[in-house]
Amino acid sequence: MQDRLLRLIFRLMPHRFAVQLVSWMVTNSLISRESTMGLFCPSLNCYACPAAAFSCPVGTLQHFVLGNRAPLYPLGFIGLVGAVIGRTSCGWFCPFGWLQELVFRLKVPKLRLPNRYNWTRYVILIGLVFVLPAVAKEPWFCKICPAGTLEAGIPMLLLNTDLQSLAGWMFVLKAGILGTLLAWMSTTRRPFCRWICPLGAMWSLFNPVSVLQIAVDRGACTACGMCREVCPVDISIFENPASGACIRCMACVKACPAGAIKPVLR
Numbered sequence: 470m471q472d473r474l475l476r477l478i479f480r481l482m483p484h485r486f487a488v489q490l491v492s493w494m495v496t497n498s499l500i501s502r503e504s505t506m507g508l509f510c511p512s513l514n515c516y517a518c519p520a521a522a523f524s525c526p527v528g529t530l531q532h533f534v535l536g537n538r539a540p541l542y543p544l545g546f547i548g549l550v551g552a553v554i555g556r557t558s559c560g561w562f563c564p565f566g567w568l569q570e571l572v573f574r575l576k577v578p579k580l581r582l583p584n585r586y587n588w589t590r591y592v593i594l595i596g597l598v599f600v601l602p603a604v605a606k607e608p609w610f611c612k613i614c615p616a617g618t619l620e621a622g623i624p625m626l627l628l629n630t631d632l633q634s635l636a637g638w639m640f641v642l643k644a645g646i647l648g649t650l651l652a653w654m655s656t657t658r659r660p661f662c663r664w665i666c667p668l669g670a671m672w673s674l675f676n677p678v679s680v681l682q683i684a685v686d687r688g689a690c691t692a693c694g695m696c697r698e699v700c701p702v703d704i705s706i707f708e709n710p711a712s713g714a715c716i717r718c719m720a721c722v723k724a725c726p727a728g729a730i731k732p733v734l735r
Contacts, residue, residue, distance in 0.1 A: 471734045478732050482719045485560070489567040496564060497620070498522045509546045512563035513668050515614065517621035519628065527668050530598055531608040547668070551675030555682075559662055559669050560701065560718030565616040566662055570701055572654040580656045584704055584714045587663050590670035598667045610667060612639065615647040658703045663714065673713030681717065682733050683710045689729035696721035696730060706730060 481488060496510045497520040506516065510523035526543045533540035550558060559566050573579075597610040611617055622643055626633050653660045662669050685707045697705040699720040704712055706721045707730070722730045 474734060475732060478719065482723050485718060485720075486567075488561050489564075489570075492562040493564040493567060496521070496523055496562075509543065510562075511550050511558040513565050513614075513616050513666060514563075515611075515617035515620040517611075517617060517625070519621070519624055521620070527598060527614075528608065528611050531602045531611060534599055534602045535606055535608060537603075547671050548675075551672045551679060553680050555676040555679035555717055556669060556672040556713070556715060557681060557717040559666075559672060560716035563662075564620075565666075566659060566701075566716070568619075569654045569659045569661060572651060573656075573658055575655045577655050581703060582657055582660075582663075584663060584702065587714060589664045590666060590673070593665055594667035594670045613643055613646055615643075615650050615661065618643040618647045659701050659716075662716065663702055669716075676713050676715060676717075677711040680734055682735055683715065683717065683719075683722070684731055684733045685710045686727075686729040686731075689727045690725075691727055691729075693726065695724050695726060699724040 492512070496512065496514045497518060499520040499522060502520075502522045505522050506524055508523050509526050509529065513527060514521060514523065514525055516524045516528055526547055529543045530540045533543065593610070597613075601607070601609040622640060626636060626640075650661055683706060687707075690707045692705075692707055694705065696707060697703060700706065701718055701720065702714050702716055704714050706712070706715060710730075717732075719732060722732060
């Protein structure tokens with residue numbers, strides 16, 4: 470069973486772009502919306518999107534917090550996914566992560582930033598997903614989520630002219646955040662994933678203990694840096710194969726000239 474799964478991973482690695490595209494299409498397929506909206510997608514995807522077919526785990530977390538209920542259902546889903554594959558969903562299934570990689574391909578000057586400050590994701594998680602919603606009784610992360618603005622806010626205004634006159638300062642703020650992030654995405658690899666995303670922050674905790682792992686053969690590794698050159702989150706995987714920043718995209722596995730990096734199941 471383990472060998473079959475690993476062979477499947479190796480077959481899919483050259484086609485990650487296609488997998489991300491299919492994931493976006495399935496997550497926003499509309500067709501199954503009536504029967505699947507009670508289920509979660511394994512990514513950050515706004516359930517207010519007119520085409521969304523699944524619910525967002527972060528949005529549902531806030532829904533439970535607003536109702537003063539223990540968010541056992543969304544936390545159970547997040548924990549199950551994390552325990553099995555860690556942050557793999559971020560690298561393979563997240564539409565907003567895919568968008569960041571596409572925007573980064575733009576031919577503009579690039580800015581390389583270290584990951585040492587990515588604890589800011591946990592400030593967002595605690596502050597905007599748990600504390601502020603509990604105190605203010607408003608889903609604050611959803612209110613300013615750039616994925617929600619792109620997938621729901623803008624399409625809803627375009628599709629419903631009656632709503633356009635109601636768009637006030639909050640929509641201007643949301644659009645400003647989205648625009649700023651889009652500009653940042655063009656210069657820096659996956660900035661939203663690395664410093665902002667609360668869902669990625671939760672899955673980061675599972676990378677050291679998940680079933681799916683990345684192993685580095687220390688004897689074969691030459692520390693050439695090729696893994697960092699191809700990494701969407703700009704890390705050198707040989708320094709810490711279980712890093713919480715790693716999105717398990719497996720680009721380093723394909724790029725390693727020494728064949729020292731490989732996915733393993735434990």
